[in-house]
Amino acid sequence: MKSSRRSFIKKTTAIGAAASLSSLPFSLLGKTQNNPIKIGIIGLDTSHSPAFTKLFNAENPKPELAGFRVVAAYPYGSKTIQSSMDRIPGYIEQVKELGVEIVDSIETLVQKVDVVLLETNDGKPHLEQARAVFKAKKPVFIDKPVAGSFSDALKIYKEAEAAGVPMFSSSSLRYQKNVHAVRHENKIGKVLACDAFSPATLEPSHPDLFWYGIHGVEILFTAMGPGCESVTRFSTPDSELVVGTWKDGRIGTFRGMRSGKHDYGGTAFGTDGNLFFGPFEGYEPLAIQIADFFRTKKSPIDPQETLEIYAFMEAADESKRRGGVKVRLDSILLS
Known part of the structure; x- marks a missing residue:
């Protein structure tokens, strides 16, 4: 297997x-x-x-x-x-x-x-x-x-x-203007770190972060790119903090808010400055990507990156179950 x-x-x-x-x-x-x-x-x-x-x-x-x-x-x-x-x-x-x-x-x-x-x-x-x-x-x-x-x-x-x-x-949050610019327009030079956040309400039938946490995690991966090696998760009654370590030593975090009214966004830190993400800008940017995909039949996202996002969330769940220990993504991807 x-x-x-x-x-x-x-x-x-x-x-x-x-x-x-x-x-x-x-x-x-x-x-x-x-x-x-x-x-x-x-x-x-x-x-x-x-x-x-x-x-x-x-x-x-x-x-x-x-x-x-x-x-x-x-x-x-x-x-x-x-x-x-x-x-x-x-x-x-x-x-x-x-x-x-x-x-x-x-x-x-x-x-x-x-x-x-x-x-x-x-x-x-x-x-x-x-x-x-x-x-x-x-x-x-x-x-x-x-x-x-x-x-x-x-x-x-x-x-x-x-x-x-x-x-x-x-997620539509991948295509917020500043998120997209950091990834595709070299807006702040090389990305050194990113702190992303979003609501993370729960749906009992789904793994913890899959329901709404996916939005903030997708922001994080759009800014940082693939290559996350391990995650560690810290929980409070009101929020979840997932700390990811990338293979090149960079650190990216996702904070999921459990209750109250919270927006979607974050901050990316680069060699040429930092840039704030948010608030939510609607569905039109994603619709444009979908239209181009339907015309060309070429995905704008490497499938490995999408699978890594879901492995990140599942590894975060495993870290929580095990009391906040570090969990490697390859234990999910290659299990």
Whole structure:
């Protein structure tokens, strides 16, 4: 099992870009507003679904979002998390008003669309839902959390690769202006450290940080890049502090706030200064990345980095269970 997992994780450039234009049953080239790339949504139990629909189905969308239209949606969605289930009827009505057809199964959905947004707020059914999309050979964006466990996240990426289906997953916080600038525009020179924070409310059915902590952890990894070697976790009744040590000796921290009203952000420290992240800037920057992914079928994020993010969170849980001892990420990635 270790050798199988190790060989998969090393093949980072192949995942998400395995399928060529000619191998898919449609072309994403030359699409216009009159002949758009048809998007299907799985899961109307999250505010992300109507938010993305409004962006793509706008009368005059941003140029980067032009040539797409959300045409169909399968509402479910969590059937066990009450706070998610209760939102489904209202979000059904919202997307119907934007011209979206509601369908009764994922199998029906994939027959009507070119690409898929897997938006189900509950990460537990993502593996089963993604398998139906992979079978249909449709490029797919999977919203956070990519799955309800690291094990399922790894299976999703491996099965996407085996099926030759492009996919990627991300929190919208990765694409805040300053976060993106630190990573891609050398805004503060080499990043020496980062302190990130976000709400970290709990959902008992998910590993601790997977539910909302993912947002702040994704900020941390966007700034620091991959290569975290170990984590140590410290807990109080009101917050969680996870200290990560990178292979080059740099230190990055994530602070998750359990209660109260807290924003998403952090501070990155570089050789040319420091930069503050936050507040949340909405879903449009992520939608633009999704649109580019649907056109090119190339993930903007190395799959190994996404898997490392989930290994970081699972290692943080293990550290907490063991009273705050240091836990190596490779004990998760290669177990």
